[in-house]
Amino acid sequence: MTNIDEQSPLKPPTAADPSKIKGDRRAHTVKLGDVLMPWKDMVRVDDPLSVPLISVKLHGQGAARREIGDGKAPKPFTGNRGRAGQFVFSRIWARRGAMALIPDALDGVVVTNEFPLFEVNKEILDSRYLNYLVQTRSFLGELERISAGASGQNRVKEATFLNVRVPLPPLVEQRRIVAILDRADAIRTKRRQLLTAYDELPRSLFAEMFGDPVANPRGWEARSLGELGVFKNGLNFGKGEFGHSLKVVGVGDFGARFNLKSFDGITEISLSQLPDNDYLLKNEDILFVRSNGNKSLVGRSLLVYPDNERVSYSGFCIRFRIGRNVGVSAVYLNSVLHSQSVRQRLLKHGRGANISNLNQKMLQAVNIPIPPLPLQREFAHRVEAIESARRKAERALALDDELFASLQSQAFRA
Numbered sequence: 001m002t003n004i005d006e007q008s009p010l011k012p013p014t015a016a017d018p019s020k021i022k023g024d025r026r027a028h029t030v031k032l033g034d035v036l037m038p039w040k041d042m043v044r045v046d047d048p049l050s051v052p053l054i055s056v057k058l059h060g061q062g063a064a065r066r067e068i069g070d071g072k073a074p075k076p077f078t079g080n081r082g083r084a085g086q087f088v089f090s091r092i093w094a095r096r097g098a099m100a101l102i103p104d105a106l107d108g109v110v111v112t113n114e115f116p117l118f119e120v121n122k123e124i125l126d127s128r129y130l131n132y133l134v135q136t137r138s139f140l141g142e143l144e145r146i147s148a149g150a151s152g153q154n155r156v157k158e159a160t161f162l163n164v165r166v167p168l169p170p171l172v173e174q175r176r177i178v179a180i181l182d183r184a185d186a187i188r189t190k191r192r193q194l195l196t197a198y199d200e201l202p203r204s205l206f207a208e209m210f211g212d213p214v215a216n217p218r219g220w221e222a223r224s225l226g227e228l229g230v231f232k233n234g235l236n237f238g239k240g241e242f243g244h245s246l247k248v249v250g251v252g253d254f255g256a257r258f259n260l261k262s263f264d265g266i267t268e269i270s271l272s273q274l275p276d277n278d279y280l281l282k283n284e285d286i287l288f289v290r291s292n293g294n295k296s297l298v299g300r301s302l303l304v305y306p307d308n309e310r311v312s313y314s315g316f317c318i319r320f321r322i323g324r325n326v327g328v329s330a331v332y333l334n335s336v337l338h339s340q341s342v343r344q345r346l347l348k349h350g351r352g353a354n355i356s357n358l359n360q361k362m363l364q365a366v367n368i369p370i371p372p373l374p375l376q377r378e379f380a381h382r383v384e385a386i387e388s389a390r391r392k393a394e395r396a397l398a399l400d401d402e403l404f405a406s407l408q409s410q411a412f413r414a
Contacts, residue, residue: 033162226364236315
């Protein structure tokens with residue numbers, strides 16, 4: 001990596017005298033351009049894997065090192081080298097909260113022109129105050145208003161961003177606000193950590209009760225998935241029809257979920273004619289991702305409980321329905337399918353590299369150890385208790401978020 005020329009990188013100007021900042025004296029507001037200085041340190045990156053690259057997360061979740069997938073190394077490029085503590089935003093996703101301070105771990109990060117960098121004038125602006133301010137609903141609403149471009153690709157221009165006015169109380173008041181929001185945010189952070197722990201508990205419980213399903217250390221009888229039920233590929237639904245409403249589970253609904261019990265956010269389409277009942281999901285059906293451009297998603301499974309809702313699934317999915325009296329519970333089976341060893345064996349499929357498409361024949365061949373049914377049911381009962389506790393924690397986090405948003409709104413009301 002080399003500097004574009006022998007000159008030093010563009011340094012921020014000497015901090016302005018706070019009394020000379022052109023602000024609204026009545027409302028104590030300033031333009032962001034009065035407190036943020038654009039930063040340029042252009043370098044040529046011939047080996048993009050040798051330098052840290054950035055990912056600025058949505059909804060104020062901070063900046064992290066961008067992970068590069070297999071075979072997806074970016075091409076050499078000329079970029080802007082940033083430093084820890086600088087402010088960065090995504091031109092496309094700033095209006096969705098993709099703004100952050102560069103952490104120490106990303107010191108020296110190189111960004112493209114899609115990620116403008118700024119030095120913060122710390123003599124009059126606390127960086128943490130800025131970090132909270134830009135995530136307020138009013139600020140994000142302003143970015144939505146000033147963004148320009150095609151739908152879904154609305155970019156926030158640097159000059160327009162710097163022209164936004166924000167409240168700027170004295171540093172002492174800024175730090176008081178930060179201290180209050182830090183305490184409220186710490187509660188949310190602990191709640192999220194609790195949710196992560198709940199997510200890990202079923203996997204730990206499974207390993208304790210059953211061991212590795214591929215190694216099958218208990219020596220239980222194993223049966224192929226094809227012996228335990230039936231498969232059916234999904235349908236590719238058209239557009240522009242009218243008459244009947246139908247919810248359709250797609251690959252985007254899988255995420256890291258183990259099961260799906262609420263279908264409130266599932267895509268709903270209109271059809272002139274409903275599909276056969278065999279394409280409608282039932283409780284304890286298991287869906288697989290059949291095909292996706294992201295190989296890490298292929299083979300993921302999702303246990304569904306639509307109850308009485310009319311729900312189908314897309315052509316990129318395969319449905320599995322457990323047969324009667326086969327001695328296996330849906331919760332146990334889906335846990336086997338979620339285990340790392342089974343997924344690795346399924347995705348490698350003897351080819352030495354992850355597959356990008358899955359078919360019924362490949363799924364039928366997966367071997368499933370069959371423990372005693374009472375043990376499977378005990379596991380399912382304990383998993384339900386964990387999920388119940390997790391739902392309570394989710395509701396508590398939602399209340400924490402509401403409280404934080406209220407405090408944030410009050411703190412930054414100019």
